[in-house]
Amino acid sequence: MHVEVKVPEIRLRQAQTQPEGRSGSEKNPAQAPRDGHSPVRRFLLSRGNSAVADRGFHWLMVLCALSIFGIVALIVWELLKGSHLAWTSFHFEFFYKSYTNTFDGQTSYWDPVNGQFSAVPFIYGTLVSSFLALMIAVPLAVGVAIFLTEMCPRMLRGPLAFLTELLAAIPSIVYGLWAVFELVPLLRVHVNPLLTQYLGWTGLFKDDNPTGLGFVAAAVILAIMILPIISSLTREVMTAVPHSQREAVLALGATRWEMIRMGVLRNARIGIVGGIILGLGRALGETMAVTMVIGNTPEIHKSLLSNGTSMASVLANEFAEAVSDLHRSALIEIGLALFIVTIIVNALAQLLVWAVTRGAPAEAH
Amino acid sequence: MGVGIEVQNLNAWYGNNHTLQDINLNIPANHATALIGPSGCGKSTFVRCLNRMHETNPIARVTGVVRIGELDIYSDAKPVEIRRRVGMVFQRPNPFPTMSIYDNVAAGLKLNGYANKRSLDEIVERSLKNSALWEEVKDDLKKKSGASLSGGQQQRLCIARALAVDPEVLLMDEPASALDPVSTSKIEDLIFQLKSQYTIVIVTHNMQQAARVAEKTGFFLNGRMVEFESTHKIFTNPSDKRTEDYITGRFG
Numbered sequence: 001m002h003v004e005v006k007v008p009e010i011r012l013r014q015a016q017t018q019p020e021g022r023s024g025s026e027k028n029p030a031q032a033p034r035d036g037h038s039p040v041r042r043f044l045l046s047r048g049n050s051a052v053a054d055r056g057f058h059w060l061m062v063l064c065a066l067s068i069f070g071i072v073a074l075i076v077w078e079l080l081k082g083s084h085l086a087w088t089s090f091h092f093e094f095f096y097k098s099y100t101n102t103f104d105g106q107t108s109y110w111d112p113v114n115g116q117f118s119a120v121p122f123i124y125g126t127l128v129s130s131f132l133a134l135m136i137a138v139p140l141a142v143g144v145a146i147f148l149t150e151m152c153p154r155m156l157r158g159p160l161a162f163l164t165e166l167l168a169a170i171p172s173i174v175y176g177l178w179a180v181f182e183l184v185p186l187l188r189v190h191v192n193p194l195l196t197q198y199l200g201w202t203g204l205f206k207d208d209n210p211t212g213l214g215f216v217a218a219a220v221i222l223a224i225m226i227l228p229i230i231s232s233l234t235r236e237v238m239t240a241v242p243h244s245q246r247e248a249v250l251a252l253g254a255t256r257w258e259m260i261r262m263g264v265l266r267n268a269r270i271g272i273v274g275g276i277i278l279g280l281g282r283a284l285g286e287t288m289a290v291t292m293v294i295g296n297t298p299e300i301h302k303s304l305l306s307n308g309t310s311m312a313s314v315l316a317n318e319f320a321e322a323v324s325d326l327h328r329s330a331l332i333e334i335g336l337a338l339f340i341v342t343i344i345v346n347a348l349a350q351l352l353v354w355a356v357t358r359g360a361p362a363e364a365h
Numbered sequence: 366m367g368v369g370i371e372v373q374n375l376n377a378w379y380g381n382n383h384t385l386q387d388i389n390l391n392i393p394a395n396h397a398t399a400l401i402g403p404s405g406c407g408k409s410t411f412v413r414c415l416n417r418m419h420e421t422n423p424i425a426r427v428t429g430v431v432r433i434g435e436l437d438i439y440s441d442a443k444p445v446e447i448r449r450r451v452g453m454v455f456q457r458p459n460p461f462p463t464m465s466i467y468d469n470v471a472a473g474l475k476l477n478g479y480a481n482k483r484s485l486d487e488i489v490e491r492s493l494k495n496s497a498l499w500e501e502v503k504d505d506l507k508k509k510s511g512a513s514l515s516g517g518q519q520q521r522l523c524i525a526r527a528l529a530v531d532p533e534v535l536l537m538d539e540p541a542s543a544l545d546p547v548s549t550s551k552i553e554d555l556i557f558q559l560k561s562q563y564t565i566v567i568v569t570h571n572m573q574q575a576a577r578v579a580e581k582t583g584f585f586l587n588g589r590m591v592e593f594e595s596t597h598k599i600f601t602n603p604s605d606k607r608t609e610d611y612i613t614g615r616f617g
Contacts, residue, residue, distance in 0.1 A: 245461070253473065
């Protein structure tokens, strides 16, 4: 339509510059009235006001939005219904109780045969593996993002960004297989002994687990899986930082690193926190790859090299083979707990973002 | 105190675009020098060559000699060292939005590891006074963010930030073009006061502004410097026909 409207202007101008030429208006469709209206006007007049279609569209969209509420409500309802038996049996004890094994006097948390169920080691495992994964993934992801936005030669930028994104497209089970056959042996032979040797004094690394499975293996594979989401979000917010901010810092005599720190990272930190939260969300719920390498032992040890378990992996492992109604109900309650943990983490994250946003004039440090 | 700037055979390119051709001029110390000319004539590129900001663009290239005081900036020093001596104020105010007013002013010093807290306080106060912003912000130095100020205040904050590192030269690339007339006149008063202590080079589209603040004025056209004379002569009796056409509004 723009083109149609512009035509008369151009012709008019031509007509003015060549006064001896044919009159522009004769051939001009928009100015040749047959029934008092130009073709454009006739076309527009023939259109209705589209009110019905517009209202239909409105309700269709409302329906889409409401379906979210419906789905969440159904999930919560199903989880509550399924976990009712476990809830009436244990109440809040489910989230802190430990049992003493009558057989060997050891502490135990999860003994389906004796009907003893506690979610403690699963919550512990999920949180520990996820936060450990963040500690590995965040510096790496931010480093990748800095390289890609600030220093990467143009030639390399496309392929490298593509490869990072590709990591996100690999199915979880493939990561799991790779972890079992490549990562775990590598950790067992080369990394775990080093961790024990140099960081053993912290008590967090004790090389008494000959399998190589455990929290560290789970955290490394999780870190690789959440790397792309954190790095692509970080990259996006770093690219969005105006060029004028970089110039402002450079003009003060900053080196490249100082420019990135003060002019880019500082301005992009809210977005980076957002990316970290998304990564954490993915790590908390990740099931398959973690199940394959975490060791699946419902115990709590101080050493991060020991076997553990997570909320998602116990569901994957035991749900199909639950020995009793109570067992199944306890598993569903773990599902509910995972749901709640995720909500709490997201709420904390929101709080953090809120705090970062409103605390704009941060005190110097 | 400011130092003079000596430019010899300066040429600059963006890619294949030869944006500055054989510029030669001497900018006097402790005076304001205005650069005028139509958009795209190279005056911004020229000031960006004076603190080596031009070359932050990967496709940009420079040849020639620029001496700031005794220092040949393209052969004797790294860009980082030069930019510590040559402050710059940009067309759009660009305070750091995540920092308080205080931290904005102190940014240049903190960046370079200046840690003496008490003297930092003094420098921040002096810089804000020099940029005529102190009275307006002294009560919420650490409470308000640099972005919470009005556009004109933000630009004066940027000037304070540049002054805090005690530069010998202050480059201003159309510092008032994004501001309203009241803020503009404040900035002009400020330039008028500052030029006794600093060598100021100001790019402007506003010819009255050049006439008001600068002792010397250079006219740029198509990447060449057409005329560089005392401001009075440029605006009353230019020697070049093109300068006359421009200042009388016949083109540009």
